[in-house]
Each structure stands twice: as structure tokens, then as C-alpha cells.
Amino acid sequence: MQLTTASISHEPIVTWEPLPKDFQLEDEPVENDGQPLIAGALRESLELSGFIQPQMLIVSNFGLCATIDDRIVVKAPDWLYIPSANPTGFTRRSYTPHAEGDVPEIVMEFLSHIEGGEYSVKRSFPPGKWFFYEQILQVPIYVIFEPEGGLLEFYQLQNDSAKPTLRERYELVLPDPDGRHWIAGMNLFLGTWRGDKEGRSGYWLRWWDESGTMLPWAVEQIEQERQRAERLIAYLRSQGIDPDNLPSS
Numbered sequence: 001m002q003l004t005t006a007s008i009s010h011e012p013i014v015t016w017e018p019l020p021k022d023f024q025l026e027d028e029p030v031e032n033d034g035q036p037l038i039a040g041a042l043r044e045s046l047e048l049s050g051f052i053q054p055q056m057l058i059v060s061n062f063g064l065c066a067t068i069d070d071r072i073v074v075k076a077p078d079w080l081y082i083p084s085a086n087p088t089g090f091t092r093r094s095y096t097p098h099a100e101g102d103v104p105e106i107v108m109e110f111l112s113h114i115e116g117g118e119y120s121v122k123r124s125f126p127p128g129k130w131f132f133y134e135q136i137l138q139v140p141i142y143v144i145f146e147p148e149g150g151l152l153e154f155y156q157l158q159n160d161s162a163k164p165t166l167r168e169r170y171e172l173v174l175p176d177p178d179g180r181h182w183i184a185g186m187n188l189f190l191g192t193w194r195g196d197k198e199g200r201s202g203y204w205l206r207w208w209d210e211s212g213t214m215l216p217w218a219v220e221q222i223e224q225e226r227q228r229a230e231r232l233i234a235y236l237r238s239q240g241i242d243p244d245n246l247p248s249s
Contacts, residue, residue, distance in 0.1 A: 014136055015067045016098035025063055025074065025093060034147055035110045036060065037200050039079045042108075045207050045215035051188075057082040057101070063094035064104065066136050071125060075132050079108040083185065097137055105185040106141040107133055108205075118144050134170050141183060142170055143190070143205075150192045150203030154181045180208060188215075 019025075039060035046052050058081050063074045074094065085101035097103040109118040109129065120128020133139045134157070144153040155170035175181055180191035189208040197204065197217060207215040216224060236243045 012068045012136070013070075015070075016096050017065075017067050018096050018099050019063070019065050019072070019074070019094045023072065032112050034200055034202070035078055035112070037198050038110055038145070038147060038204060041197060041217060042079055042205055042207070044217055048218060048221060049207075049209075049215045051186075051215075055084045055087075057085040057092075057095065059092075059095075062092075064107070064132075064137065065094050065096040066132070068125065068127070068136065073126050073132060073136070075129055077107040077129075077133075078110045080104045081106050081186065103137060104139045106143060106183065107139050108143040108145060111144065111146040130170070135167060138168065140185065145192075145205055147203050150194065152181075152190075152192050152205070154190070178212070 043052075043058050043060075046058065052058060058079075060079045061076050062080065063076050064080070065072060065074050067073070082095065082097075082104045083102050085095065088100075095101075109116065111118060117129045119130055121131045121134075122128035123131055127136065130142070133142050138157060140157050142155040144155070145151070146153075152175075154173045154175070156173050157168040158171045159168050173181060175191065176189075178189075178191070180189040182189055187210060189210075189212070191206060191208065193204050193206040193214070194202065195204065197219070209215065233243045236246075
């Protein structure tokens with residue numbers, strides 16, 4: 001299959017074929033050193049909370065594939081979550097929805113000073129990211145995050161009631177009164193938080209459970225456990241018990 005530039009003026013013919021083993025993926029560098037930290041922090045809190053299951057695929061800067069009019073298209077979002085991917089006996093190089101498992105539930109792009117085509121609805125080959133996620137893959141949720149200012153844009157596929165025969169399109173969804181967005185497919189809220197982690201100070205994307213409790217990072221979990229231990233020690237001493245003299249189990 002040839003990668004050539006051509007106009008997609010007609011309704012594209014989309015097929016779902018795993019990437020050929022000899023296909024050369026572009027090895028594009030990450031745009032800045034903050035993006036891997038943001039992506040890693042999103043996964044870390046999910047892992048610590050016990051959310052991640054073996055069938056899930058949660059990756060960053062990873063190739064999503066489709067074949068449009070017999071030509072391969074690969075886009076690499078900064079972060080994505082797939083509820084169920086078929087098991088493989090090898091390290092994944094890419095992922096083709098339908099052929100290898102579910103369509104991603106959510107894809108995220110983190111903006112930088114370099115234009116990355118995050119808003120591109122370009123239909124000509126190769127299509128823009130927005131067009132690819134919305135019209136080709138039909139990913140239910142598309143998040144665009146601007147880390148410097150903390151702007152979180154949350155787009156969700158919705159039907160146009162005036163034109164019900166057309167494909168769903170992304171519509172901007174406003175946050176709830178707490179500034180968060182509910183993701184039913186993950187049973188979690190997504191929102192922004194400002195603070196420090198791994199030498200980076202600024203805005204981060206964070207998860208909250210359905211009760212509104214933020215899923216902690218490892219350093220926060222350690223601090224919470226330390227505080228619980230200190231409260232227990234203080235309580236024991238208030239009861240006249242020396243915690244240092246308690247019998248060992």
C-alpha cells in the first residue's frame with residue numbers, strides 16, 4: 001500500500017488491517033519534556049488505584065492505525081485508553097481498532113508551542129488528527145490539554161439532531177461545577193490540578209472517582225499513609241499507650 005497525497009473528496013473507504021511487520025513507523029521526538037510526565041502521571045494514579053486490568057491498553061505517543069482508500073494512516077496521540085485489546089505474544093508497535101480490539105474510549109493531545117495539527121479537520125490524505133479521531137476512528141472522547149495555562153477542552157461525539165443521518169461529530173462539553181468531566185466508560189472524572197511533581201510545577205490532568213476523591217500519585221499515597229500512621233500513634237498516646245511497647249504480631 002502506497003502513502004501518497006490525494007484528496008478525500010468522497011466518502012472514504014475505511015478498512016481495519018493490522019500494520020504490516022515491515023511498515024516503517026516514524027520515530028518523532030516528543031515535543032517537550034513535560035508531555036511524558038503528564039502522560040505518565042495519568043497512568044500512575046490509575047495503576048495505584050487498581051483500575052488497570054490485563055485486557056486494557058493504556059499508552060502514550062503510540063500509533064493508531066486505519067487504512068483509508070487502501071492507504072495506511074497512522075496518528076500517535078499523546079495519551080489513549082482502550083478498554084479491551086486482543087492479547088498478543090509480542091510487543092505492540094501500533095494498534096488497529098476493530099482488527100485488534102475495541103475502539104479507544106478516549107484520546108488526548110497535549111498542546112505545545114509547536115503546531116501539531118490537533119484541531120485539523122483536513123480531509124486530504126493524510127487527514128488531520130481531528131478528522132481522523134472523529135470521522136475515521138470515531139473515538140467517543142477527544143481531550144485537548146494546554147499545560148501552560150491549564151485549559152482542558154473536552155469533546156464528545158454527539159449526533160446532530162437536525163441531521164440525524166450524518167455521522168456523529170465532536171461537541172465541546174462544559175465541566176461540572178467542580179471543574180471536572182465525567183467519563184462513563186471509565187467510571188471516573190477527569191479534571192485539572194495545579195502543583196508539583198518530578199521537578200515540574202504547573203497544571204496536570206488528574207482523575208477523581210465517583211465519590212469525588214482524587215486518585216493519588218505514589219508520592220501522595222506514601223504521604224497519606226505516613227499521616228495515618230502519625231494519627232494512630234497520637235491516638236494511642238492519648239489513651240496512655242506507648243506505641244513503642246506494643247507486642248509484635
